[in-house]
Structures are given as structure tokens and as C-alpha cells.
Amino acid sequence: MKTFSFTCELPNGVHARPANHVETLCNNYSSEIKWTNERTGITGNAKSVLSLIGTDTLFEDTCTISVEGSDENEAFEKVKQFIETEFEHCDAPLETANEDDGEFVPLPRNFANLKAEHIRGRAVSGGFGRGKLVRVGAVDFDSLTDLPPVAAIEEEKNQLEAGFETLSRSFKVQLASAAATEADVVKAHLAIVNDIEFKATLDAKMAEGKGAAEAVIATAKHYTAQLRNSASAYMRERELDIRDVCFQLLQAIYGEDKFSNSLALTGPTICLADDLTPSQFLELDKSLLKGLILTRGGSTSHTVILARSFAISTLVGVDETKLGDRLGYEVMVDGDLGLVVTEITKPVSRYYEQEQRVQDTVRERQAAFRDQKGMTADGKPVELAANIAHSIEAGPAFRNGAEAIGLFRTEMLYMDRTCEPDEDELYNIYCQAIEDADGKSIIIRTIDIGGDKPVDYLQIPAENNPFLGYRAVRIYEEFIDLFKAQLRSILRASAHGSLKIMIPMISSLEEILWVKDILAEIRQDLRKEHIPFDEKIPLGIMVEVPSVAFIIDQCCEEVDFFSIGSNDLTQYLMAVDRDNAKVTKHYNSLNPAFLRTLDHIVTSVHRHGKWVGLCGELGAKGSVLPLLVGLGLDEISMSAPSIPATKERVSKLDSRQCRILLNKAMDCRTSLQVEHLLAQFRMEQSDAPLVSRDCIMLDADLRSKEEVIKTLSDNLFLAGRCRYPNSLADDLWAREDVFSTGLGFGFAIPHTKSEHIEQSAISVSRLAKPIQWGDEEAQFVIMLTLNKHAAGDQHMKIFSKLARRIMQEEFRSKLMNAASVAEVENTLKSELELA
Incomplete structure (x- = not known):
């Protein structure tokens, strides 16, 4: 030897x-x-x-x-x-995402300070959820109890051998077309099938009197137990290879009908998968599905789109090897911060309990606006519509308060598949959306394929500058049958409800006239075939190429409506690739040139008696909403979850004041001046005093500095004084990093001048028990947050006055022993001369 x-x-x-x-x-x-x-x-x-x-x-x-x-x-x-x-x-180091390499945005300090065990991922559907981590597709062999009856030993052996041959052939077929990385995995699985110890273990199990199914399950459990005892998390995760192969062997022997890989959820669950097909996602019980973690997948996949419509918190691009040893344990998925909390400590639980309280409060408040029409304070209607990418999103959008579908992005129906959908498939999809609309209008945008939305089976060559290249209406002539099939399906569906057709990427009148000729041809064909459709179906165009703004009068003679694509219009007008980090600072929709362009478009369209909306991401930005109302848009379209909040904001705006604001903004010289103008406008919209009862909490059960700063910042958000509480809290922490604001005597005065506070405020929290605040203990916190653009030297004046008063025992005693919120409010107003 x-x-x-x-x-x-x-x-x-x-x-x-x-x-x-x-x-x-x-x-x-x-x-x-x-x-x-x-x-x-x-x-x-x-x-x-x-x-x-x-x-x-x-x-x-x-x-x-x-x-x-x-x-x-x-x-x-x-x-x-x-x-x-x-x-x-023979192997390579695991690719890990370094959280400091700029791939992920920094976490808010209120969360980061908790030092929670977590891994990052790319958030594609917001919210958060808590449940047991279960791998979809990873079989629970203990649940496989209804097994085929055991036949004679020779018959069982023959079944097992036939299963091996079938699975081996399947792996060899996969190898023929697999990419390099996939091929390595398939080879490894094929090696398991051919492994002498694997077969020896199976033979030993059958020698004990087990049938083929029992032997495969027992073998899977044997190797799973062996790998789960590994000291390496990566090796523990590798037991999925064995489980995959064993389950595929069962399917090869008995068929997929007998051994289905669908998952029945038994309690609150976070599902982990490489990727899910839409049908797999739809099979999951949504009442128990609390989150979705995909190692692959993108923000435009059908599964992600479905997850958003069902409000399931979802991450993609997560490193599965970091989660292998958490299977079966409770985790938290945060689709806002883009992370999975792998160890839920008490501080983490309390953090998300506070998040839930804020969400519940907002949801309850906005429920009053959900079923109302969008209307300004002075009675001007503004239709608030939803953007969707699949018919299955229509129902949830309308239930969330959408007054219409302002943008049905149909290109998603053509992606993630090997061939285009046929006319009947599209017709059925549009009819599903119409059924949910219940008479409300749906604008269907024809395919915007190409550019950043490639479709492999069309074989459109890669381009150096795809955003300015062969995309949308520019490809229709080459793929005329595909375009005609879509138009036919829309027209056929229009017989059942209110549909509108919208053409993307129009840059000239010639393109409009060509589309109208094709549409007229299809209408004539449908008439000959006696197929009903809406003879007066409106035709509109996207306004995203700047050239259209200067022929808008001619376009008004040919089309019925317009929808401004603010994302691309900003990009094209400013000549900025919004995906290029080096120039994104120039991508700014508050640029006065962009605002003047919008105003020219809307004014020109209205002069011709036509309808104009806006369907880009700008529509959901609350800070910009006064300018959009000032434009006099007939409709603003956005993601469905943003609609209730936007309705609430619109209801507080006066359209005449918004028009005056827009005029001032267009006269500004820089984007920064427009930002200052908007900040000033937001402050003038409310006469909220510096100290008010809705910002005072007595005897609060807050147990750390993080909880105090988070809760008081959240309260300012709920009071309408702040739009981004995490950003405001980060500004407060930036001050705390320089020096602690604990003053002794059980008092602390965290403070900041911030662009994230719209209405300056003094917030108060008297705690049930003292907490550590730097080197001091604090039980009474007075938080000073002043608007950066309007504070001047008020910030230090108030801080100094507060600090001097806290030195006085009588003042401290009044606050510490106050019997009511009103008493604290009156004391602060009196002592600080704010009454």
C-alpha cells in the first residue's frame, strides 16, 4: 500500500x-x-x-x-x-456580495445599529414578512407517505434500474445544451446517479425488504443527515444536490403525477428558490406566503410582477449558500431595505413591530381615500391610475383605488418565454383585465421591445446605445405579423370594455400615419370576418422623444390622447443615460428646462381639446406632485400601492396655488432653486406649530436610543411633517456621531437641520424607564428637527435656550412630572416663548 x-x-x-x-x-x-x-x-x-x-x-x-x-x-x-x-x-471561491462595494445602499442607522445578522439582496417587491424559511423544490422526504405498494423484489429492482437509465438520459440531454456553470452542476448530479456508494446504499436498503420508493427515500435521508452534520454551511447546503437527484429518481420511476414537486405551506412561510415559474407561484397559499427569496430572477420576471401584485416582499440575487443552514428556522424578509434577517432578536422584533404600527396607521388613514376620485382641495379632478404589466395585476390595482389603468406594459407578455404569445392568448389576457376593470378605462401600450428589454427569439442584434436604437415602434415594420396580432387582439377585446391603444417611442408624424394605416387595415379585416370591436377605440402616443413636443399641434390632428413618459423624456431631453452612474446627477426632472417642456406639451394638447396624462415614475413622487397638479394633467399614472397616498396628497392641494408654484419653478435658473421652492411651498401648506400634541409621547415603552429616534421620526412622518423618516433619522445620527446629545439630569436633545423635515418640529418622548444615551442616562428626550432651507440660525437659538432651561431644576421637574401631553406642550411653548 x-x-x-x-x-x-x-x-x-x-x-x-x-x-x-x-x-x-x-x-x-x-x-x-x-x-x-x-x-x-x-x-x-x-x-x-x-x-x-x-x-x-x-x-x-x-x-x-x-x-x-x-x-x-x-x-x-x-x-x-x-x-x-x-x-x-477544480472549484472556485464563492462569489459574495461585499456590502461595502457600493452594490447595496447603506442601511438606515436605526436598523444598522441593531447589529442584526442579515444578508443582502436586491429588493423587487416592498414590505416585510416573517416566517419559516422553506426551499421551494427541496423535497421533504418525511412527507412522502403515500408510497406505491411494494411488488416482488425482481420487479422493484427492474423499476429502480429503469429509473436510473431514464434519469441518466435526461441529464445527458441537459448536458448537450447547458452553459459551463450549469454543465458542472449537471455533471455532478450525473456523477451521483452513477456513484457506486449511492447504488450500494440503495441496494442495501432494498435488501432490508424496502421497495424502490422506500429505498430511494431512505438513501436520501441517509446522505442528507451525513451532510447536515458538516462544519461548513456551504457543505450543509450541498445536501440539496442529493435531495434533488433522489426526488428526480422517484419521478423517473413513478412519473411526475405520482411525485409532484408542488409545495403546500403549513404556516407563515418565507420561500427560497432559484427561481419560480408564475404557475408555481400561483399554487402557493398567499395567506401563508410571507416573503420570497430568489437566487436568480429579475425585476421584470412574471413571478416578481405577481409578487408585487399580491404584496409579497421579494428579494432577488440572494446568495443561497448563506441561507442553507437557516432552512426550517424563522427569518425576516425586508423588501424595503433589501435584506434577510437570519437571526430575529428581540430588538429586531421590536423594530419591525414599530414598522407594522406605522404601516397599519397609514393604511387605515388612506383607506378613506381609496374609493374616492382624485380631487384637489378646490374641486379640480385629477384621475389617478395604475401602471401594470400583466392582467393579473389589474384586480389588486382597482381594489387599491385605481380609477383606470394608465399604462398596461405589454412587453412583459413577450418576455421570459421561447416564442411570442399568439393572438388568442393576448385577447384572453386583455379580457381578464377588462373583467376586473368593471367599466373603467385601460390604456394598452403596444410592445416596447428592444433597448433595455431584449427578447431572445426575435434575435435583435445588440447595440452600442440601445435606448436610442432599434426598439418599440421602430421594430414594428420588420415584425409586422407580431404587431398586427397584437392590434387584432386589442381590437377584439375592445368589444368587451373600455380600451385605448397607445404607441411608444413615437418621434415623427410619419410613424403615427403608418400605425394608423396598419390599424385601418386590421379594422377592415375584422369587419370582413364579422368580428366585433369598438369602432371608436381611442389611439394615443407616448410623449417621450423630445421631437414630439415641437410637433404636438400636428400630432393632435391625428391622435386622441397623449401620455408623457417622464423617465425617458427626462433622459432624452437632458441627453443623460440614467443607468450611467457617472452622469446620473444630470438626470433631474426638476430641471427648469424639463418643467418648461412639460408645460408646453400640456398647454398645447389642451389648446386642441385633447387629453394628456403622465405615466412615468415621477407621478408617485409626493414632493413633485404640486408641480404635476400645477401642470393641469388630466391623469397621473403610477404603481398601484402609491395611489391611496397620492389621493390623500392631492386632496390637500389647491390647483391654483400649484399653478403659481409651477410658474415660479419654470422661472428658476437651477434645479436646486426648484428644490428650495418646493421645500418652501410644503412649509407654507401647513401652519403646524413648532410644538404640537401629535409629536409628544408620555411614558413610552422605548428601550434604546435607536427606538427613540426611530419612533419620533416615524411620528413626524405620520404627522405629515416628514416624507422619509429613515433619512431624517440618519441626519440625527450624523449629529450623534460627532457628540452625544445627552445633557445629564436624565435629558437628551437630539437635533438636526435637515432637508428631510418639511415642517420644523420639536418632538418629545418621556420614557417609562431611563435608557443609555452615550455616557449618560436619559428618560426625557426633546428632539429638535428644523427644515434645512428655512431654519437659518433658529436651530442653535432653540437648542441653546433648551439647554439653558434644562439646567434649571424647576423646568426639568415640570416636564418630568407633567400629568398630560397638554401640560408638556404648554410648558415648552411658554418657556421657549413659542406661544
Whole structure:
């Protein structure tokens, strides 16, 4: 027998892929080859992937390989050479997202200070949810109880052998078309199927009298238990390979009808998956699905779109290896901050309890506006509509208060598939949306494919500047059958409800006239076929290419309505690629040039008696809403969850004051001046005093500095004085980083001048028990937040006056012993001469 020792240099240890390389080499020799991990003391058969994995060999473990048999000399030399020269290249370090590399935005300090165990991901659907982490597709073998009856032993063996052959063929077919990384995974799975130890374990289970199904399940449990005991989280996660292969083997033997991979949720659940198809997502019980974590997927996939419509918090691009050892445990998914909390401590629970209180308060307040029409304080109607990408979003949008669908992005119906949808499929989708609309209007935008929305089966070549290239209406002539099928499906559906057709990326009158000719041709065909449709269906265009703004009068002669795409119009007008970080500072929709362009468009359209809306992201920005109302837009379209809040904001605005504001904004010289103007306007909209009862809390159960700052900032948000409480809190923490605002005597005065406070305020919290505040203890917190644009030197004057008063025992006693909120309010107003 010959032996040699070495140190494992694989960063992820010996899992399926590197083990496959070793197994392949060793099976070329008849000698017995053993692999011993000196750290664990476990010896495995080097000719078996599973046996090698079972040694639990990790990075920098010392291992010994022994070779004994008729060809041991040759085998020893080849294996030794392989280990010394090739083995370290059999795997690569895990790709990890460095949270400091700019990929993720910094977390708000109120959360970051909790030091919660978490991993980051890209948030694609907001909100948060808590539940047991379950991997969709990862089978629970304990739940497989209704097994086929056991037949004669020979029949069972034949079934198992046939299953192996079927699965092996399936893997080989996948290998033929798999990309490099996928091929490695498929090869590893194929190696498991061919693994001598795997087959030996199955044979041993069947020798105990088990049928093929029982033997496969018992084998899966055997190797799962072995891998779960690994010291490496990555290796523990690798047991999914075994489970995948074993379940696929069951399906190969008995068929997918008998062994379905659908998941029945039994309690509040966070689902983890590589990716989900829409049908898989729809099968999940939404009352129990509290969050979705996808290792792959993008913000435009149908599954993500569905998750948003059902308000399921969702992250994509999450490193699954960091979650493998959390399966079966409770986690929290935060679709606002873009993270998964993997250890829910008491402070974390309290943080999200406060988040829930804020959400509940806002939801209850906005419910009063949900079913009302958008209307300004002086009685001017502003239709508030929803943007959707699939018919299944229509129902939730209308239930959320949408007065119409202002933008149905149909390109999503063409993506994530291998061929285009046919006319009947599109017709049925549009009819589904019409049914939910119940008479309300739906604007269907024809396909905006190309540019940043590629569709593989159309084989449109890659371009250097796709945003200015071959996209939207510009591709319709080449793909005329696809365009005609869409127009036919829209026209057919228009017989059942109120539909409008909108064409994207129009830049000239020629394009409008060409579309109208095609539309007239299709109308004539439908008449000949006696297919009903709305003869007066409105035709509109997107206003996103600046050239249209200067022929708007001519366009008004040819189309019925207009919808401003604020995202692209800003990008094209300012000649800024909004995805280029080096120039994004120039992408600013508050630029006076952009505002003047909007005003010219709206005024010109209205002069011709036509309708104009806005459907870009600008519509949901509360800070810009007064300018949009000032424009006199007939409609503003946005994501459905933003509609109730926007209705509430619109109801407090006077359209005449907003028009005056817009005129002033268009006269500004810079975007910064417009921002100052908007800040001043927001302050003038309310006469809220510096001290008011809705910003005072007595005997609050707040247990840390973080909880105090978060709760008081949230209260300012609920009081309408602040739009971004996390940003306001970060400004307060920036001051605390310089010096603690604890003054002694049980008092603290956190303070800031911030652009995130719209109405300056003094907030108060008398705590039930003292908390640590820097080097001091504090039980009475007076938080001073003044608007950055209007504070002047008021900030330091009030702070100094407060600090002097706190030195006086009588003042402190009045506040500490106040019997009511009113008493605290009166004391502060009197002492600070604010009455």
C-alpha cells in the first residue's frame, strides 16, 4: 500500500463538483483508493462522489490518500500528480456580495445599529414578512407517505434500474445544451446517479425488504443527515444536490403525477428558490406566503410582477449558500431595505413591530381615500391610475383605488418565454383585465421591445446605445405579423370594455400615419370576418422623444390622447443615460428646462381639446406632485400601492396655488432653486406649530436610543411633517456621531437641520424607564428637527435656550412630572416663548 498526505486548498471544501473530478480519475484503476480526512477521522471511497463528500473535507484540512492493489504504482503516481497540480483548480471561491462595494445602499442607522445578522439582496417587491424559511423544490422526504405498494423484489429492482437509465438520459440531454456553470452542476448530479456508494446504499436498503420508493427515500435521508452534520454551511447546503437527484429518481420511476414537486405551506412561510415559474407561484397559499427569496430572477420576471401584485416582499440575487443552514428556522424578509434577517432578536422584533404600527396607521388613514376620485382641495379632478404589466395585476390595482389603468406594459407578455404569445392568448389576457376593470378605462401600450428589454427569439442584434436604437415602434415594420396580432387582439377585446391603444417611442408624424394605416387595415379585416370591436377605440402616443413636443399641434390632428413618459423624456431631453452612474446627477426632472417642456406639451394638447396624462415614475413622487397638479394633467399614472397616498396628497392641494408654484419653478435658473421652492411651498401648506400634541409621547415603552429616534421620526412622518423618516433619522445620527446629545439630569436633545423635515418640529418622548444615551442616562428626550432651507440660525437659538432651561431644576421637574401631553406642550411653548 502507498500513501501520501496533503492540505485541501479548495475554498468550498470537497463537495459534488470537485469530488466528481476525483471519482472520475480513480475509477480508471482497479486498486482500492481511500481518502481520509485527518480532522474528522472519516475515511471514504475515492471512487465515490458521495463517499468523498461524506468525509466532510473543508478548506485547509489535512488529508491522506492510500492506494492498494494490482496497479497501485500507476494509480498512486497519477492521483498524487492530480492532487498536486490540478485539484486546487477544480472549484472556485464563492462569489459574495461585499456590502461595502457600493452594490447595496447603506442601511438606515436605526436598523444598522441593531447589529442584526442579515444578508443582502436586491429588493423587487416592498414590505416585510416573517416566517419559516422553506426551499421551494427541496423535497421533504418525511412527507412522502403515500408510497406505491411494494411488488416482488425482481420487479422493484427492474423499476429502480429503469429509473436510473431514464434519469441518466435526461441529464445527458441537459448536458448537450447547458452553459459551463450549469454543465458542472449537471455533471455532478450525473456523477451521483452513477456513484457506486449511492447504488450500494440503495441496494442495501432494498435488501432490508424496502421497495424502490422506500429505498430511494431512505438513501436520501441517509446522505442528507451525513451532510447536515458538516462544519461548513456551504457543505450543509450541498445536501440539496442529493435531495434533488433522489426526488428526480422517484419521478423517473413513478412519473411526475405520482411525485409532484408542488409545495403546500403549513404556516407563515418565507420561500427560497432559484427561481419560480408564475404557475408555481400561483399554487402557493398567499395567506401563508410571507416573503420570497430568489437566487436568480429579475425585476421584470412574471413571478416578481405577481409578487408585487399580491404584496409579497421579494428579494432577488440572494446568495443561497448563506441561507442553507437557516432552512426550517424563522427569518425576516425586508423588501424595503433589501435584506434577510437570519437571526430575529428581540430588538429586531421590536423594530419591525414599530414598522407594522406605522404601516397599519397609514393604511387605515388612506383607506378613506381609496374609493374616492382624485380631487384637489378646490374641486379640480385629477384621475389617478395604475401602471401594470400583466392582467393579473389589474384586480389588486382597482381594489387599491385605481380609477383606470394608465399604462398596461405589454412587453412583459413577450418576455421570459421561447416564442411570442399568439393572438388568442393576448385577447384572453386583455379580457381578464377588462373583467376586473368593471367599466373603467385601460390604456394598452403596444410592445416596447428592444433597448433595455431584449427578447431572445426575435434575435435583435445588440447595440452600442440601445435606448436610442432599434426598439418599440421602430421594430414594428420588420415584425409586422407580431404587431398586427397584437392590434387584432386589442381590437377584439375592445368589444368587451373600455380600451385605448397607445404607441411608444413615437418621434415623427410619419410613424403615427403608418400605425394608423396598419390599424385601418386590421379594422377592415375584422369587419370582413364579422368580428366585433369598438369602432371608436381611442389611439394615443407616448410623449417621450423630445421631437414630439415641437410637433404636438400636428400630432393632435391625428391622435386622441397623449401620455408623457417622464423617465425617458427626462433622459432624452437632458441627453443623460440614467443607468450611467457617472452622469446620473444630470438626470433631474426638476430641471427648469424639463418643467418648461412639460408645460408646453400640456398647454398645447389642451389648446386642441385633447387629453394628456403622465405615466412615468415621477407621478408617485409626493414632493413633485404640486408641480404635476400645477401642470393641469388630466391623469397621473403610477404603481398601484402609491395611489391611496397620492389621493390623500392631492386632496390637500389647491390647483391654483400649484399653478403659481409651477410658474415660479419654470422661472428658476437651477434645479436646486426648484428644490428650495418646493421645500418652501410644503412649509407654507401647513401652519403646524413648532410644538404640537401629535409629536409628544408620555411614558413610552422605548428601550434604546435607536427606538427613540426611530419612533419620533416615524411620528413626524405620520404627522405629515416628514416624507422619509429613515433619512431624517440618519441626519440625527450624523449629529450623534460627532457628540452625544445627552445633557445629564436624565435629558437628551437630539437635533438636526435637515432637508428631510418639511415642517420644523420639536418632538418629545418621556420614557417609562431611563435608557443609555452615550455616557449618560436619559428618560426625557426633546428632539429638535428644523427644515434645512428655512431654519437659518433658529436651530442653535432653540437648542441653546433648551439647554439653558434644562439646567434649571424647576423646568426639568415640570416636564418630568407633567400629568398630560397638554401640560408638556404648554410648558415648552411658554418657556421657549413659542406661544
